[in-house]
Amino acid sequence: MKSKPLKVPFRTCLVCRQKITKESLCRLVVDDEKLYYDYRFRSPGRGYYICRSVECLTRFLAGKRRFGRLPLGAEALDRESREHLQVESEK
Secondary structure (H helix, E strand, O other): OOOOOOOOOEEEOOOOOOEEEHHHEEEEEEEOOEEEEOOOOOOOOOEEEEEOOHHHHHHHHHOOOOOOOOOOOHHHEOHHHHHHHHHHHHO
16 A cells, blocks of 8 residues: 655745745744744744745844735734744854
8 A cells, every 4th residue: 555645835935935845934923913933833823934044034034124925024023033033043
């Protein structure tokens, strides 16, 4: 009996627009006009993804520009989420 190959989910980075495996990205979720970093990939709601590259995370955190269909900019990130993303960019 042959087993089906597992499908690897791909998502698009908001900043660089590259398609990358879901596990290689940071997920952001909008809730009550705030933007949160969903490090467990389990929060309900629409997810937005940013790759873990220093360039993409720095560009996202630096500007007030909105990327893609993200309704809020980086200014809407809560303090804890901003710290988590900065740590991700330093890895």
